Amino acid sequence: MKSFVHVKGHPVHPALIPFPFAFLPGALLFDVGSLWLARPLWAITGYHLLQLGILAGLAAAVPGALDFFRRVPPNSSGRNRALRHGVLNVAAIAMFVIVCALRRNGFVTPTTLALELLGVLTLFYSGSLGGVLVTRNLISVDHRHANAGKWREERFSGPPGQPLVVGHADDLKEDQMKLLIVNGQRIVLARLKRGFAAFDDGCTHRGGSLADGVCIAGCVQCLWHGSQFDCTTGEVRNGPAKKKLRVYEVKQYQGDVLLVSPPG
Ligand code: FES
Structure with a gap:
């Protein structure tokens, strides 16, 4: 069904998702590169991408949460899937926040790298659940088949x-x-x-x-x-x-x- 948060019918949550998905794995790539290729300055870029990714993830979470409460049918398999999607996203963002806190000086350690990797894997799995919510549970799909009328x-x-x-x-x-x-x-x-x-x-x-x-x-x-x-x-x-x-x-x-x- 049509997304609760939309701009002229265009759903907002899917439009915001690419930003954390670009920034956070990007941060991991820069951080791995900084260690692997011995380029410590790359870690600074990774650190800034991490911060941007957290902010973008929080921005995407707001319309996502509203869609969850106002659109996903209660007592349904889609609701359980959406709940897992939301909880895993929160867990992933929490991991990135911890990584940021541990990296006050901006540089990478094996511990922060491992946590970052876990956060990215969690994000990918959670993102795949979000995809299923659209493709199978039709959340955010605004049907326009003949005579359907608008969602009311x-x-x-x-x-x-x-x-x-x-x-x-x-x-x-x-x-x-x-x-x-x-x-x-x-x-x-x-x-x-x-x-x-x-x-x-x-x-x-x-x-x-x-x-x-x-x-x-x-x-x-x-x-x-x-x-x-x-x-x-x-x-x-x-x-x-x-x-x-x-x-x-x-x-x-x-x-x-x-x-x-x-x-x-
Ligand atoms: S939920 Fe309606 S057919 Fe499966």
Whole structure:
């Protein structure tokens, strides 16, 4: 789904990542070169690259953390992957900060070099997890397939069991969906050929966001592994999911769409 932090639709986190990925391994190369080729001044360049890399890593972490909290579906395999990605990045930056602190005079020792190498390897592994978050979990992917509409997310709260106005009948075109966060619960509102349907956002396979999926002819498909569900009954039409989706009652009244508010 579309990144939470973006500039005119362009995600910010992936745009900032190349900087720490250039500076920090670059610092390691200069530091190795300073020892290997006996060029002590190269270590000064390595030290400055290290400082720049830490700052760039912290700058990239801010939109990354916001995307984690606001975009990655909770209780999903993607959430676990994103958590590992974030924790490893923090660990890598902490290692580089320690290296900086140990190198007050700017020069390299075997200990700082070993820690720097470990930091770079951690960064590479964590970066590969970040890549999977985009390519497999579709975090930051802004779908533009036919009739998809723009990503929409709205928050509501109301007394449980009571109808709640969650939109207007012509907010969505046929086969378009939007994510409702009702009393903290993620629910998808989908417009079908006849009327509306509402169901849990979390795919019952591994928690992919169905609001980020594709709705066609009364059926919603999860884009993580392809499970398909009937929008009205929640029944599984195609696996790998085995468990049906929870569905919610939706009514239309004088042009408004009403959802019976679930418990908070
Ligand atoms: S998470 Fe696997 S099909 Fe939805």
